[in-house]
Amino acid sequence: MNVQSELTSFVTSVRQLYTKEQALALYRQLLVLRHFDDRCVSLKLKDLIMDGFHPYVGQEAVAAGVCSNLKPEDVVVSNHRPQGHSLAKGSTVKSLFAEMLGRIGGVSDGLGGPMQWVDKEHNFYCGSIVGSGVTVAAGAGLAAQYLKQNRVACCFFGDGASNTGSFHEGLNLAAIWKLPVLYLCENNQYGEAMPVEKFVPVPRISKRAEAYGIRGVTVDGMNVFEVASATRAALERIRAGGGPEIVEAMTYRFLGHYLGDPLNYRTKEEVAEWQKRDPLLICRTVLIQEFGVSTAELDSISQQIAMDSDSGRDWALEQPKLTLQQAVTHVEVPLDPNRPSYFGPPEGESRMLTFAEAITEAITEEFERDPNVILMGEDVGVWGNLFGCSRGLLEKFGPDRVRDTPISEAAIAGSAVGAALNGLRPIVEIMYIDFISIALDQLINHAARYPQLSRGKVRVPITVRTQGGVGFRNSSQHSQSLENWFVNVPGLYTVMPSTPYDVKGLLKAAIRCDNPVIFIEHKAVYRLKGPVPKTDYVLPLGRAAIKRSGRDVTLIATSWMSLHALAAAEELAKQGISCEVIDPLTLYPLDKESLCKSVNRTGRCVVVNEAPAEGGFASEVAAVVQEGCWSNLKAPVKRVCGMRTGIPYDKDLERAVVPSPGWIIEAVKKLVKK
Ligand SMILES: Cc1ncc(C[n+]2csc(CCOP(=O)(O)OP(=O)(O)O)c2C)c(N)n1
Ligand SMILES: [Mg+2]
Structure with missing residues (x-):
């Protein structure tokens, strides 16, 4: 494949765009990534790193180029091949070796291993579910936009990920809301053994941007200066409020998808052809030819970085592992043992409200109490929800806080997770519990997992309102009772009230709760009336009535x-x-x-x-x-x-x-x- 001929070039002369120091910094970054992976390969071959390690060798120019334009406060959401992204975003070599080895001192204290961790200090999240980060990054962008913070989110994803539903839902949401997100497609030509041209019907993944009315460009991902320049330009527009963009970087992984990959889907000749364009080689050549740097200087930089990498690895090898007791902490924020028992409505001071009206009141009061509470879902705004539960809220609080979403359950849930990780307390609505199947990945693999992976440094305070059960002749895909799916997932709370009094008090508690709460209403009770106190009250979670x-x-x-x-x-x-x-x-x-x-x-x-x-x-x-x-x-x-x-x-x-x-x-x- 003649990759280069179809690429957009941003650099004619590196010297006009970069100082020698900047160019050397990029070279150093490439080396940090390469030396790190080289050592991981050796550790993997000794079975000190277990499965899940996906080598990044060959792709370094992408992470180094992109992250050279990111600020510490910017958020990165990465995937199952995250080490290059994480190092380039600022994670230390020591902490990533320790994570790879499953040791305390790793970014997630070794709980996550090679493809799942949270480095809160560097605003870095990665996970091994292909594609779903696209929705989480949209949420990080939403939080930045809502909180008027001058920061962006950057989502790294692969060519294979661009075929997932999450990718399309997430991009659509980011595009319609003009969220500040850079979507960085690392097209390394394969998704496992699947060649991109067989699985993507358009010639360039960046072309998919057209479907969402956003910019997309494809660049040479082996040339760090091209990647850095393309993403610099994109990020300038994104930071200025231009909305999301896709940058596709054409790259290649020199090693297998994992070590031990049979590699029967590509030829040695193909690999050799790409290796001629090793990102380190290209960068070195530029430094020598355009900046007159000597090979001796370049070699000495490499030696220094190799030594640093060795010492990071050696330090990590000395670190202990988590004990069982330590490993199972931070799964959930524990309930306050001193919380009151359930208490019923006081005599006399109540009015009669329907179940739906009690929900509206709960949301209204929490909106008034905390400006970071927002509501998102299908038809929660103009319609005010199918049962009228959020009627009037759009008029009262405006479209920034009451957000009608597209029909995109994965994006609704995933963006809520990203927003919650970055300062908001989203209430999201899944119109019928039957539709929640489409959002399960985001709820189970992301919302429920990040707190523990971060060792308690992040929380995901989302409330997922939905309704289930029979009662409206909605038949088999609109009437199910699926609560047990959630009761079985560590990290999630599940609440099911059935009276106006209970729903108001418990919804307020759920919104204030730092755990993700699945809040299941019943369609048969929305119109039932019951006494609800005029005064403010919150019912305790985890108490039976x-x-x-x-x-x-x-x-x-x-x-x-x-x-x-x-x-x-x-x-x-x-x-x-x-x-x-x-x-x-x-x-x-x-x-x-x-x-x-x-x-x-x-x-x-x-x-x-x-x-x-x-x-x-x-x-x-x-x-x-x-x-x-x-x-x-x-x-x-x-x-x-x-x-x-x-x-x-x-x-x-x-x-x-x-x-x-x-x-x-x-x-x-x-x-x-x-
Ligand atoms: C939702 C999901 N499906 C399948 C997998 C198994 N899997 C792990 S990596 C991978 C390939 C991903 O390809 P791509 O997005 O191009 O990233 P690359 O591995 O090339 O970096 C697959 C299928 C997964 N982790 N998640
Ligand atoms: Mg790929």
Whole structure:
């Protein structure tokens, strides 16, 4: 392939654009990266670095050129081949060797290893899910734009990543909001063994910029001066408010995708052809020919950097590993052990609000309290949400804070993560929980993971509002109960309120919480009214609510099911069976203590959850109760759950496949046998 002939050139004479010192600094940076990788290769061959190490040899001009134009406060979001980007952004050689080796003193104390770390001090984030950084970088740009900070985000991604949904969603969002993000495509000709020309239907990845109405340019990624000059020009426009741009750097990885790669997808001749254009060689030639630097001087610089690299590696090899106890810290910000127990609405000072109105009030109050709270989602603004939950907020707080988004769940969630990492507290809305599948990568692999990877130095305070369950004849892709997906992910909190009072108090708590919170409402309750105090209040997360006291059996019921449980308890009381009804409200962290205290007293327990039983939240509660109440149980714990089926469209059938008060009554009677 004749790469050079189709590239845009920014440099005719290096001397006109760079001083000798600047040119030497770029050369040094290239060497730092090359020496670092050379040593990593040796460590990998000795099995001291484990899988996940992706060599950067051959691509150094890209990281060095781009980062020479970045400021310390600029954010970099990188990928599974991050070491060059991280070093060029400022991470120390020592800290990256330690990370590669899995040692304390690594940027993530060795918890992340070769392709996932956070270097908060240098505003650097990387992760190994191809493409999703594009959305996270958009969020970092959003925070900079919203907070009026003069900083940009730079996202490094590969040619392969440009085929992901996240790439397209993220770029579209960044383009429509003119976010200050440089999207740097490192086109190293392959995504693993997949050659770019077979998997990308346009001749240049930079051409994809046209689809989003933004600039895109392709440059020689082997020439550090070309990369530096192209990105300098792009960054000037981006910093001036021109919106995102793509710079595609044509480059090549001299080694395999990983060490041990069979390399059966390319020829030795092809590799040799690219090696003739080794970025170090090109830079050296320029220094000699344009600046008259001697080869002796260049060699001595290389020797010095090699020594520094050796000593960084040797230091890292001496560092200890995390103990198990240390490794599992910082997963979540712990709840305050002194938080109050759940408290109900006070007598007298309340008005009747619908569930939806209570949500609007909660958001309004949090917006007024904290200017960094924003709301983003599909039709949250002009429409004010499908159920009216954010009606009036756009008019009151304006489009910077109440943001209608495109139909891009991955970008909504990913940009929220990037924004939260950089100072905002986004509330994002996923219109139906069924659509959250498209945002799972950003929630599970990014939101939930960065706090621990950063060793507690960053938090991701996002609230993901969504709604689930049956009730509107929305059928099988708009009515599911998927809460258990989130309960099972370390790093996430999951909350499910079902009354106006609870939703207001808990939504406020979720917005203030430093953990990512999945906040699941139920579509059947939006129009139900209930008392909500006139005065400000916040309910504690991680506290269950005793909704009715009783003696014979404890009903533990989530969300809408708690209303069914109350109806069942009312009926059962008439039949002489006294039920205690508890709504856990926070599914994780679960208030095990309150649940067990009740069951230890009643001796019987029925758990009600709208989702199917298999692997579901009801099973988790049943296990907790069995572990905590074994000696006091008078009967086995009973689960009453939705049927294992898609939700039917028919009005009667959709209700018939999930628990009703009748199902609960039947289950209780079997247990109590009065
Ligand atoms: C979402 C996702 N799919 C697949 C992979 C496995 N994988 C790791 S790297 C890679 C190739 C990525 O190619 P490219 O974006 O061009 O980056 P490069 O490796 O060439 O630097 C793949 C498929 C992954 N990590 N994430
Ligand atoms: Mg590639």
